[in-house]
Amino acid sequence: MPVLLLTRSPSVHDAVVPLCAAAGVGTEVCRDPVLALAAWATADLVLVGGDLVLEVAALAPARRDGVLVVAVAPEDAAFRAAVELGAQAVVDLGSAAEWLVDALADVGEQASPGRVVGVVGGSGGAGATTLACALAQWYAARAPTLLVDTDPLGPGLDRLLGMEGEAGVRWEGLAETAGRLGARALREGVPRRDHLGVLTWSGLRRRLDLPTVRRILPSAVRGHDLVVVDLARHGESVAELVDRCDDLLVVTPATVPGLAATARLVGLLGRDGRAARAGLVVRPGGLGDADAEPVSYTHLRAHETMPYSSYAVFCLKKKKTIPSRVLRSASCCPASR
Numbered sequence: 001m002p003v004l005l006l007t008r009s010p011s012v013h014d015a016v017v018p019l020c021a022a023a024g025v026g027t028e029v030c031r032d033p034v035l036a037l038a039a040w041a042t043a044d045l046v047l048v049g050g051d052l053v054l055e056v057a058a059l060a061p062a063r064r065d066g067v068l069v070v071a072v073a074p075e076d077a078a079f080r081a082a083v084e085l086g087a088q089a090v091v092d093l094g095s096a097a098e099w100l101v102d103a104l105a106d107v108g109e110q111a112s113p114g115r116v117v118g119v120v121g122g123s124g125g126a127g128a129t130t131l132a133c134a135l136a137q138w139y140a141a142r143a144p145t146l147l148v149d150t151d152p153l154g155p156g157l158d159r160l161l162g163m164e165g166e167a168g169v170r171w172e173g174l175a176e177t178a179g180r181l182g183a184r185a186l187r188e189g190v191p192r193r194d195h196l197g198v199l200t201w202s203g204l205r206r207r208l209d210l211p212t213v214r215r216i217l218p219s220a221v222r223g224h225d226l227v228v229v230d231l232a233r234h235g236e237s238v239a240e241l242v243d244r245c246d247d248l249l250v251v252t253p254a255t256v257p258g259l260a261a262t263a264r265l266v267g268l269l270g271r272d273g274r275a276a277r278a279g280l281v282v283r284p285g286g287l288g289d290a291d292a293e294p295v296s297y298t299h300l301r302a303h304e305t306m307p308y309s310s311y312a313v314f315c316l317k318k319k320k321t322i323p324s325r326v327l328r329s330a331s332c333c334p335a336s337r
Contacts, residue, residue, distance in 0.1 A: 002020075002025040002026045002027070002043070002044045002045065002107050003020050003025055003026065003027045003028070003043060003044065003045045003046075003047060003104070003107060004027075004028050004030065004036060004039050004040070004043035004045070004046045004047065005017070005020075005027055005028065005029045005030070005047045005049070005070075006029075006030050006031075006033055006036050006046070006047070006048045006049055006052050006056060007029070007031070007047075007048075007049025007051055007052055007070075008031045008049070008051055008052060009049050009050070009051040009071075009072075011072050011093075012049040012050065012051065012070060012071060012072065012093065013029060013049075015070075015072065015093040015097065016047060016070055016093070016100070017029070019097065019100060019101055019104060020104060022101070023101065023104035023105055023107065023182075025044075025045075025104055025107045028043075033052055033055045033056045033059055034059065036056075037059065037061055040061045040062070040064070041062060041064060043066075044066065044107045045066045045067075045068070045103065045104070045107050046064075046066060046067045046068070047068050047069075047070045048067065048068070048069050048070070048085065048087070049069075049070060049071060050069060050070065050071025050072075050074045050075070050078045050090075051071070053069050053071075053077075053078050053081040053082065053085070054077060054081050056081075056085065057081040057084040057085050060084075061085070063085075063086040064086070065088070066088070067085055067086065067087045067088060068087060068088055068089055068090075068091055068100070068103065069081070069082040069085070069087050069089070069090040069091065070090075070091045070093055070100065071090070071091075071092065071093065072092070072093050072094050073092065073094060074090050074092055078090055102180040102182065104182075105180075105181075105182025105183070105184060105185055106182055106183050106184070106222055113221040113222055114220075114221050114222075114223075114224045114225045114226055114227055115221075115225070115226055115227070115246045115247070116217070116221060116227045116229060116244060116245045116246050116247075117135065117226065117227070117228050117229070117245060117246065117247045117248075117249065118229045118231050118241065118242055118244075118245035118247070118248045118249070119131050119132040119135070119228065119229070119230055119231060119248075119249045119251065120231040120232075120233060120238075120242075120248065120249070120250055120251070120265070121233055121250075121251050121252070122233075122250050122251060122252035122258065122259075122261055122262025122263075122265050122266070122280075123233075123252060123253065123257060123258040123260075123261035123262055124233070124261075125253070126251040126252050126253055126258060126262075126283065127251050127253070127283055128230065128231070128249075128251040129151075129154060129155065129157070129160065129230050130160075131249065131251055131281065132147060132157070132228050132229075132230040133147065133157060133160050133161060133230075135228050136196060136198075136226070136228040137161070137196060139225070139226045139228075140194065140195040140196035141195070142195075142225075143195060143224075143225035143226065144187060144195050144197070144223065144224045144225055144226075145195055145196050145197070145224055145225065145226045145227075145228065146187070146190065146197045146198070146199060146220050146223075146224045146226075146227045146228070147161075147196065147197070147198045147199070147228050147230070148198075148199045148200075148217075148220065148227060148228065148229045148230065149171075149198070149199060149200035149201065149230050150208055150213065150229055150230060150231055150232060150237065150241055151230055151231065151232035152201070152206035152207055152208055152232070153206075153232065154230065154232070156200050156201065157198050157200045157230060158191055158198050158200050161193075161196075161198060163191050163193055163198055166191035166192065166193065167191065168189060168190045168191035168192060168197075169189045169190055170191075170199070170200060170201055170202040171199065171200065171201050171206075171208070171209070171212065172201060172202055172203065174199075174212050174216055175209045175212045180215070180219070181215065181216060181219045182219065182223075183219045183220075183222035183223030184223060185219075186216065186219045186220060186223055187223040187224065197224070199216075199220070208232075208235070208237055210236075210237050210240065213237070213241070217244060229241060229244075229245060233265065242269065247278075247279070248269075248278040248279070249278070249279050249281050250262060250265065250266060250269075250278055250279070250280050250281065251281045251283065252280065252281070252282055252283065253282075253283045254282055254283060262280070266278070266280065
């Protein structure tokens with residue numbers, strides 16, 4: 001059952017039921033708190049009308065997440081009863097209906113948020129975007145996945161995936177919106193092919209609006225099992241975006257210029273402890289493992305040889321935290337695989 005509404009008040013009923021219908025979620029209205037106890041634990045969201053909140057609190061139902069008290073001009077007693085119930089909030093339907101709309105937008109979404117994996121190139125042309133696309137495509141065969149483009153100077157992830165013709169909202173459209181965006185609305189709104197969605201730009205003049213990213217990324221995490229973020233190497237937003245990632249993959253070619261540039265990037269990330277969640281992905285090149293050790297031992301430890309795409313895939317499949325390791329890939333994994 002998506003939403004359980006407990007109320008005898010016509011005003012509460014007439015205010016809440018249309019909002020649930022607009023959000024596309026089913027609603028069961030119950031006038032008797034005792035009868036409602038059977039569905040108390042199974043509903044995705046429980047809305048307790050201010051007219052019944054004292055009766056419900058007196059029954060002392062089991063504490064659970066996803067309980068809201070809704071009323072038109074709630075009285076002080078409603079707030080005290082809400083505390084007894086362990087309710088998340090008391091919503092004034094006269095002034096805070098939009099807040100309730102946001103809560104309804106996420107009804108039915110996964111209880112635990114997805115994971116965020118950032119991919120960044122230690123040097124230009126390292127293959128970070130290719131890895132991000134390959135990882136997102138692999139995981140999308142198993143669960144909803146979103147590939148997020150945060151590099152305004154990149155090629156455009158939709159183009160690399162052959163999805164530039166797919167309809168859907170891009171960064172430009174999201175920057176023009178305001179307020180909290182529901183997870184389902186975002187998942188269904190971006191360009192999508194099966195379980196794989198992509199969020200990028202549509203035009204040539206691109207700019208990453210950081211306030212929009214802060215507003216959208218939580219919705220992306222609530223609506224997808226995995227969010228892969230293709231990161232730029234430069235810019236004011238890089239540090240903050242890295243902080244929002246559960247894991248970070250730094251990709252470098254095994255060349256002298258590549259390792260030199262990557263050493264600077266890893267050193268910069270390590271100043272604030274960000275490298276603790278990072279894995280260094282080493283692509284084949286003219287140098288050997290020993291040449292990469294100065295980079296790896298700065299903040300990361302070495303690991304056995306395996307294809308670098310398999311490294312991330314293995315950790316995600318086992319739902320393990322990606323450790324701080326250095327990987328040597330057998331070959332570059334193209335996005336088309």
